[in-house]
Structures are given as structure tokens and as C-alpha cells.
Amino acid sequence: MGITDMQEAFYYRECAAAHENSPLGLHYAMFLPTINKQATPEQKKKWLPLAENYKMIGTYAQTELGHGTFIRGLETTATYDPKTKEFILDSPTLTSKKYWPGCLGKTSNHCVVMAQLYTQGKSHGPHMFMVQIRSMEDHSVLPGIEVGVIGNKFGYGTNDNGFLSFDKLRIPRENMLMRYSQVGRIPRENMLMRYSQVSRIPRENMLMRYSQVHEDGTYVKPQNAKLAYGSMVLIRSSIVSDAARGLAQACVISIRYSAVRRQTEAYPGGEEPQILDYQTQQYRLFPLLASAYSLQLAGKYVFNTYLEVNDQIEKGNLESMPELHALSAGLKAFSTYEASAGIEVCRICCGGHGYSQASGLPKIYVDVVPGCTYEGENTVMMLQTARYLMKCYSRAKQGQKLPGFVQYIGQNLNKKSCMSEEVALGCLVMAYEHRAARLVEAAAMRMQSLIQGGKKQHEAWNGSSVQLFWAAKAHCHLFCVKNFVDAIQAKSLSSKTVTVMKSVCQLYGVHGILENLGEFMQDGFFSGEQVGYLQRKMLALFENIRPNAVALVDAFDYPDMVLGSCLGRYDGQVYQALYDYAKSAPMNQTEIHSTYYKHLKPLINPETTSDAMQFAKL
Ligand SMILES: CCCCCCCCCCCCCC(=O)SCCNC(=O)CCNC(=O)[C@H](O)C(C)(C)COP(=O)(O)OP(=O)(O)OC[C@H]1O[C@@H](n2cnc3c(N)ncnc32)[C@H](O)[C@@H]1OP(=O)(O)O
Numbered sequence: 001m002g003i004t005d006m007q008e009a010f011y012y013r014e015c016a017a018a019h020e021n022s023p024l025g026l027h028y029a030m031f032l033p034t035i036n037k038q039a040t041p042e043q044k045k046k047w048l049p050l051a052e053n054y055k056m057i058g059t060y061a062q063t064e065l066g067h068g069t070f071i072r073g074l075e076t077t078a079t080y081d082p083k084t085k086e087f088i089l090d091s092p093t094l095t096s097k098k099y100w101p102g103c104l105g106k107t108s109n110h111c112v113v114m115a116q117l118y119t120q121g122k123s124h125g126p127h128m129f130m131v132q133i134r135s136m137e138d139h140s141v142l143p144g145i146e147v148g149v150i151g152n153k154f155g156y157g158t159n160d161n162g163f164l165s166f167d168k169l170r171i172p173r174e175n176m177l178m179r180y181s182q183v184g185r186i187p188r189e190n191m192l193m194r195y196s197q198v199s200r201i202p203r204e205n206m207l208m209r210y211s212q213v214h215e216d217g218t219y220v221k222p223q224n225a226k227l228a229y230g231s232m233v234l235i236r237s238s239i240v241s242d243a244a245r246g247l248a249q250a251c252v253i254s255i256r257y258s259a260v261r262r263q264t265e266a267y268p269g270g271e272e273p274q275i276l277d278y279q280t281q282q283y284r285l286f287p288l289l290a291s292a293y294s295l296q297l298a299g300k301y302v303f304n305t306y307l308e309v310n311d312q313i314e315k316g317n318l319e320s321m322p323e324l325h326a327l328s329a330g331l332k333a334f335s336t337y338e339a340s341a342g343i344e345v346c347r348i349c350c351g352g353h354g355y356s357q358a359s360g361l362p363k364i365y366v367d368v369v370p371g372c373t374y375e376g377e378n379t380v381m382m383l384q385t386a387r388y389l390m391k392c393y394s395r396a397k398q399g400q401k402l403p404g405f406v407q408y409i410g411q412n413l414n415k416k417s418c419m420s421e422e423v424a425l426g427c428l429v430m431a432y433e434h435r436a437a438r439l440v441e442a443a444a445m446r447m448q449s450l451i452q453g454g455k456k457q458h459e460a461w462n463g464s465s466v467q468l469f470w471a472a473k474a475h476c477h478l479f480c481v482k483n484f485v486d487a488i489q490a491k492s493l494s495s496k497t498v499t500v501m502k503s504v505c506q507l508y509g510v511h512g513i514l515e516n517l518g519e520f521m522q523d524g525f526f527s528g529e530q531v532g533y534l535q536r537k538m539l540a541l542f543e544n545i546r547p548n549a550v551a552l553v554d555a556f557d558y559p560d561m562v563l564g565s566c567l568g569r570y571d572g573q574v575y576q577a578l579y580d581y582a583k584s585a586p587m588n589q590t591e592i593h594s595t596y597y598k599h600l601k602p603l604i605n606p607e608t609t610s611d612a613m614q615f616a617k618l
């Protein structure tokens with residue numbers, strides 16, 4: 001299609017087949033970026049044209065039957081043979097078989113494989129290798145490889161997630177993609193070596209962007225071992241917007257439908273009101289609308305931060321890697337948790353029709369919810385963020401200045417809320433900062449008390465991990481609230497837009513406090529009276545947002561073809577669309593279904609079963 005920008009290409013594909021996870025999804029989302037980010041210029045020159053022109057079609061094969069989260073526990077091995085300058089890839093155990101990678105089972109002819117690197121008898125941890133798994137002539141599986149699909153899943157039916165194992169497959173050193181810290185360049189004649197691959201291929205197939213194996217097998221380690229995790233950080237940074245998009249689309253469908261659907265007399269003999277006028281419907285949907293706006297802003301921020309930090313990394317400055325990791329890991333978890341739960345609420349708010357595929361909501365849900373698992377299981381990601389927050393806390397206690405969004409850590413916790421009837425945005429931010437700072441401190445105190453009580457570091461960590469999770473979640477929630485408030489206050493929006501968007505932002509902050517009241521009140525930061533202000537403000541904001549609710553979802557500007565929903569159509573012709581959808585159901589193409597003759601007729605009219613048997617033989 002000639003679109004070069006990754007995001008634009010994604011939107012184009014979304015329009016063509018919304019939430020139909022593409023069998024080339026991993027090719028675009030991880031295989032191409034991994035070559036781009038983990039490759040040397042020479043190797044990009046060799047592979048990118050092939051991959052961009054769909055000669056090499058690939059995926060990112062890291063997860064195994066036995067390990068997904070714990071990358072350092074992966075069992076696939078890549079052992080360097082200095083005699084032939086090759087790596088021997090092997091799946092030594094049942095649990096080492098790659099399992100889950102998207103587009104692996106039947107589509108890809110290459111994959112980037114994460115394997116434990118062994119050279120000169122020593123292990124150097126997980127590294128990436130470019131491996132051809134199918135012939136580029138006839139797509140047959142190459143010798144030494146077993147590959148297939150993993151079978152039906154909760155969703156993702158259009159993606160051939162697969163399994164893959166190696167039986168002492170020899171691969172070249174050529175693909176260790178390396179641009180920096182090149183100690184001793186790969187001999188030129190090896191670099192541009194024609195890329196052929198069956199059994200004996202030179203050692204250059206190892207992705208050597210950041211680390212390298214010399215021809216004699218000497219290993220040169222990268223500036224930071226986590227650079228090899230870069231592709232995951234990119235996807236995590238993209239998933240936040242992806243989750244926001246799913247939640248926004250679900251809000252469009254459920255709020256438009258709630259403006260069309262009328263149900264139950266408002267009073268005896270009265271007309272049936274739009275269900276959007278029920279306060280309980282507003283209580284469930286309007287905060288989700290606010291969350292969709294908040295997550296969209298958060299998604300933009302984290303992706304822009306990724307681009308900035310990745311730029312620095314490419315120039316050798318790794319200083320902001322930890323902060324980017326903590327931000328992307330935490331927001332990936334926070335956004336997919338919020339979006340998945342929110343899409344389900346949107347579905348339920350549409351009653352029976354929400355349960356129909358005609359609503360478009362099940363498809364959005366099964367497309368977004370695996371985001372809680374892939375690219376780093378959410379709890380594990382939150383704990384990674386907590387790990388970073390603990391380090392910030394101890395630095396704050398030593399009087400060190402903290403970067404960016406973590407400056408609130410270590411603040412004075414004795415103050416009380418400034419919340420008044422007006423519910424100022426600044427008081428909302430202060431409340432979230434206080435909550436997060438308090439939970440970070442509580443987790444740190446818990447860790448310290450366990451260690452002082454004799455627990456080892458890892459025991460204290462596990463014994464504090466619930467509080468660490470709470471702290472990380474509060475940190476991410478603060479980020480989203482503050483980022484939303486900053487956007488409202490910074491935006492040069494028209495006064496009308498600011499008024500409406502300020503209400504949406506206020507609702508996001510107020511609702512988040514009321515839904516997590518214990519964490520905000522545990523230390524008396526809020527008085528009971530101030531909680532009353534918040535409750536009254538929330539109900540007032542529902543009334544304030546109601547007249548603009550449909551306009552606020554129309555503003556997301558998703559075309560009907562992307563929503564794929566009879567309930568969320570722009571023209572509101574819901575019932576005709578549902579009826580047409582039903583009529584078009586394949587089972588309605590015949591008046592009597594063939595199974596009647598075989599299974600029902602013998603029960604209903606046993607005497608005429610013989611006709612049925614005749615029919616069954618047709
Ligand atoms: C276009 C839009 C598309 C959007 C939709 C796309 C759909 C895609 C479709 C589906 C696609 C699905 C595709 C898939 O699913 S692909 C498979 C995805 N799999 C994962 O994400 C695995 C998750 N696990 C991990 O990442 C690691 O094992 C973790 C991180 C958990 C531990 O790791 P490890 O055990 O090695 O480390 P450590 O815990 O000892 O910590 C050691 C230190 O390292 C630091 N550290 C750790 N990690 C990073 C990092 N990344 N950058 C910078 N630093 C990092 C860490 O802060 C710590 O620092 P310090 O505290 O010591 O200072």
C-alpha cells in the first residue's frame with residue numbers, strides 16, 4: 001500500500017479489517033522494528049528490503065511453553081561453533097519449544113528467535129537470532145525445524161499463533177545485529193555474504209546490534225543487557241494507544257446506542273426515556289468516556305517519550321532507559337486493565353444486543369484483553385514499575401533530585417487535601433500525588449521492616465509485592481490524571497471546548513478517587529465533608545456532560561466500518577441494522593435447517609423417519 005509510517009499503515013489496516021488481528025501483525029509490529037532497532041546498517045541493508053517487500057515475512061519468537069515472563073529463564077540455546085562460524089540452535093526440552101508467537105504457525109518464513117547464547121562454554125543470556133524457518137521458494141518447513149499452530153484461542157482467530165522447535169539447527173553469525181560497541185569488525189567478506197540458509201550458514205546470523213561474538217567465539221557484551229529488550233518496550237509504548245482506541249470505540253458504540261435505546265416508563269403512562277438519561281447508565285459510561293480521553297493522551301505521551309529516549313539510545317546515551325521502561329511497563333499494564341474492564345462494562349450497558357457480534361463489542365474485547373498478558377504480563381509489568389519507584393524512593397530519602405513524573409515521591413505526607421466544593425483540578429492532582437507518595441512509602445517501609453526482621457531481599461520483595469503493586473498502580477493513575485490536567489491547562493482550546501473537556505477531566509479525577517476511596521482516606525488526607533464534595537460533584541458532572549455525550553464520542557471520529565457495529569452506527573438506525581444482520585445470518589438462508597431431518601424429525605414425527613433417512617443420505 002506504499003504507506004511508510006508505521007502508525008498510518010496500522011490505521012489503514014484497521015479501516016480495512018478492524019480488530020481482525022492480521023496474520024502479518026507481528027511482521028509489522030515486531031519483526032520489522034526489531035530489524036530496524038537491533039540491526040547493523042549492513043544487515044538492515046540486506047534484510048529490510050526483503051522484509052519490506054514481503055519476501056521475508058517474520059515474527060518475534062521469544063515465549064516458550066515453559067517461560068514467557070522470565071526471559072532469562074528461556075531454554076532455547078544458541079551455541080557458537082568457531083570451527084564453522086555458526087550457531088547451533090536447539091530446543092533441548094519440551095518446555096523450550098517456542099509457543100504463542102503470532103503469525104508463526106503457517107504465515108512466517110523467518111523469525112527473530114530469542115535464545116540463550118553459549119560461546120566458549122559460557123552462557124551470556126538471551127540474545128536474538130534471525131532464523132529462516134520455511135523455504136522462500138515453496139514455503140516448506142526447513143530441515144531441523146518443527147512448526148505449527150497452537151490451536152483455537154479465546155480470540156485472535158485470524159492470527160496463526162504457533163509453536164516452533166529446533167533440532168540442532170545450524171544458523172549463521174551474520175544476523176547478530178550490531179551497530180554500536182563493535183569490537184573488531186566482522187570481516188567484510190562475511191557481512192555481505194549471500195544469505196542462504198539450510199544447514200550450514202556462517203555465524204553472522206546473530207542479532208548483534210548491541211553485543212557480538214567474534215569469529216573465534218569471544219563474546220563482547222553490550223553496553224546494557226536490556227537493550228535486547230528494546231522491541232518489547234516499543235510495543236508496550238504502542239499498546240497504551242491501542243487500549244485507548246479499543247475503549248474509545250466501545251464508548252462510541254455504547255453511548256450512541258444509549259441515546260437511541262428507550263426503555264421503561266419514566267413514570268406511569270409517561271414515555272420511555274433514552275437509557276442515557278438514567279443516572280446509573282451515566283455512572284457506568286461517562287467515567288469510561290473520560291478514561292478513553294485520558295488514555296489517548298497517555299498513549300501519545302508515552303509513545304513520544306519512547307521516540308525521544310530511543311533517539312538518545314541510538315546515540316549511545318542510555319540514561320533514560322530505566323525511566324522509559326518503568327513508564328512503558330506500568331502504563332501498558334494500567335491502560336490494558338482499564339480498557340479491558342471498561343469495554344466489558346460498555347457491552348453490559350447495551351443489554352442483550354451488547355452480547356451479539358452485531359454490536360461489534362465482543363470483537364473489540366477479545367482484541368484488547370490479551371494486551372493484559374502479551375508484551376509482559378500486567379502484574380509483572382506493574383512490579384517492574386514498582387522496582388523503579390523503590391529506587392526513586394531511596395534516592396529521594398538521600399536528598400537526591402528525582403526526574404520528571406516521580407518528583408512527588410518522598411514528599412511531606414502530613415498535609416491535608418485542599419478540596420473544596422469547586423473541586424479544582426490542582427486539588428485533584430495533589431490528591432493523586434499524595435496517594436501515590438503514601439503508597440510508595442508504605443511499600444518501602446514494608447520492605448524495610450521485613451528485611452530488618454531478618455528476611456532476605458527476595459523474601460521481603462515477595463512479602464511486599466501486593467503493596468508494591470498498589471504503589472505502581474497509583475503511580476500510573478497519577479500519571480494519567482496529571483497528564484490529562486496538563487493537557488487541559490496547556491491546550492489553547494476554544495472556551496466552549498475547554499469547559500466541556502474540563503468537566504470530562506474533572507470527572508476522570510473525581511471518579512478515580514471515589515472508586516479507590518480507601519487509599520485516599522486511609523491517612524485522613526480527605527475529610528468526610530470533602531468526600532461529600534466529590535460525590536456531589538460527580539453527579540453534577542453527569543448532568544453537565546449529558547448534553548455533549550454523543551458529541552464527545554462523535555469527536556473520536558471512528559467511521560462505521562471501523563466500529564463494525566449495528567448499535568453504534570452514526571445514523572442511529574439500530575433496529576433496522578439488527579434486523580438486517582439477523583436476516584443475513586447464514587442459518588437463515590434455508591427455511592428448514594438440514595439438521596431438522598436428521599435430529600428433530602425422528603423425535604417429532606418418528607413414523608415418517610424413513611423420509612428423514614432418505615434426506616440424510618442426500
Ligand atoms: C502500531 C500499534 C500496535 C499496537 C498493538 C500491537 C499488538 C501486538 C500483538 C501481540 C504482540 C505480543 C508479542 C509478545 O508478547 S513478545 C513476548 C513479550 N514478552 C515479555 O514482555 C516478557 C516480559 N518479561 C520481561 O520483560 C523481563 O523478563 C522482566 C523485565 C520481567 C525481567 O527481566 P530481567 O529478569 O532480565 O530483569 P530484572 O527483573 O532482573 O531487572 C534487572 C534490571 O533490568 C531493568 N530492565 C528490565 N527490563 C528492561 C527494559 N525493557 N528496559 C530497560 N531496563 C529494563 C530492570 O528495571 C532492572 O533494573 P534495576 O532495578 O536492576 O536497575
Ligand SMILES: Cc1cc2nc3c(=O)[nH]c(=O)nc-3n(C[C@H](O)[C@H](O)[C@H](O)COP(=O)(O)OP(=O)(O)OC[C@H]3O[C@@H](n4cnc5c(N)ncnc54)[C@H](O)[C@@H]3O)c2cc1C
Nearest residue numbers: 060061062063067068069100101102370374375376377379
Ligand atoms: C494473544 C497473544 C499473543 C502473543 N504473541 C506473542 C508473540 O508474538 N511472541 C512471543 O514471544 N510471545 C507472545 N505471546 C506470549 C506472551 O508474551 C506471554 O504469554 C506473556 O509474556 C506472559 O508470559 P506467560 O504466558 O509465561 O505467563 P506467566 O509469566 O506464566 O504468568 C502466569 C501468572 O504468573 C504470574 N507471575 C509470573 N511471574 C511473576 C513474578 N515474577 N512475580 C509475580 N507474579 C508473576 C503472572 O502475574 C501471571 O498471573 C502472546 C500471548 C498472547 C496471549
